[in-house]
Amino acid sequence: MIAIENVTKSYNNIPAVKDLSLTAATGEIFGLVGPNAAGKTTTIRMMTGLARPDSGRVLICGHDIVSDPVRAKSVMGYVPDKPFLYDKLAGREFLLFTASLYGMQKDSAGKGADRLLDLFGIRDAEHELIEGYSQGMRQRLLFAAALIHGPKALLIDEPFVGLDPFGIRLLKGVIKDLGRSGVTVFLATHSLHIAEELCNRVGFIKKGGLVAVRDSSEIHSAEGGLEGLFLRISG
Numbered sequence: 001m002i003a004i005e006n007v008t009k010s011y012n013n014i015p016a017v018k019d020l021s022l023t024a025a026t027g028e029i030f031g032l033v034g035p036n037a038a039g040k041t042t043t044i045r046m047m048t049g050l051a052r053p054d055s056g057r058v059l060i061c062g063h064d065i066v067s068d069p070v071r072a073k074s075v076m077g078y079v080p081d082k083p084f085l086y087d088k089l090a091g092r093e094f095l096l097f098t099a100s101l102y103g104m105q106k107d108s109a110g111k112g113a114d115r116l117l118d119l120f121g122i123r124d125a126e127h128e129l130i131e132g133y134s135q136g137m138r139q140r141l142l143f144a145a146a147l148i149h150g151p152k153a154l155l156i157d158e159p160f161v162g163l164d165p166f167g168i169r170l171l172k173g174v175i176k177d178l179g180r181s182g183v184t185v186f187l188a189t190h191s192l193h194i195a196e197e198l199c200n201r202v203g204f205i206k207k208g209g210l211v212a213v214r215d216s217s218e219i220h221s222a223e224g225g226l227e228g229l230f231l232r233i234s235g
Helices: 040-048 069-074 091-101 106-119 135-147 165-180 192-198 216-221 225-234
Strands: 002-011 014-024 029-033 055-060 076-079 153-157 184-188 201-206 209-215
Touching: 002 040, 014 040, 014 055, 014 184, 014 201, 014 209, 029 040, 029 165, 029 192, 040 055, 040 076, 040 153, 040 184, 055 069, 069 076, 076 135, 091 106, 091 135, 106 135, 135 165, 153 165, 165 184, 165 192, 192 225, 201 225, 209 216, 209 225, 216 225
Parallel strands: 029 184, 029 201, 076 153, 153 184
Antiparallel strands: 002 014, 002 055, 201 209
């Protein structure tokens, strides 16, 4: 599970996240939505250890991301909004390189790479340099790399950027399957219709603070669905 406890983060004395607390249970798909500059990306950066909270703490499957970062990151996968890939590596090489960072044995890494290349529909391009990949292929490869070590929690910042309808459908299916298998999925997104379809619960963040959390039944029964709720709560 994921737990954010009274977390605050400021930049140049300007709060980006203020006293934020929320949890995502084992196997839950939790969405975080809000207007631009609401604090979504800062929240995920703190969850991944890329930014240090000024106060409060973040627990990933019981491991504190600040005091026990190696264990926290060992059970976590992360898909950033602005991915970095090694363009001079082939797709398969990148997956094996990522697996090596997690200390995976070569045999397990190879089998995992095979499964994920097939799952994300990039097997035909496994030996091509990443610099020749389309935006959608790069995004699918990034997801594969985030899952190569079998994480218990997956953090995603704007997961569907640059994807065509086929890629969006594929990733939605993967995310649903991950939740059903017990992986905790935390996604920050502007795609309200996708969050409405995927998430068990959705949190609404505004000016760095959590203003509401609604479960799927409340969202589906609300006038205008998640978009209606978003406009009323965030507006």
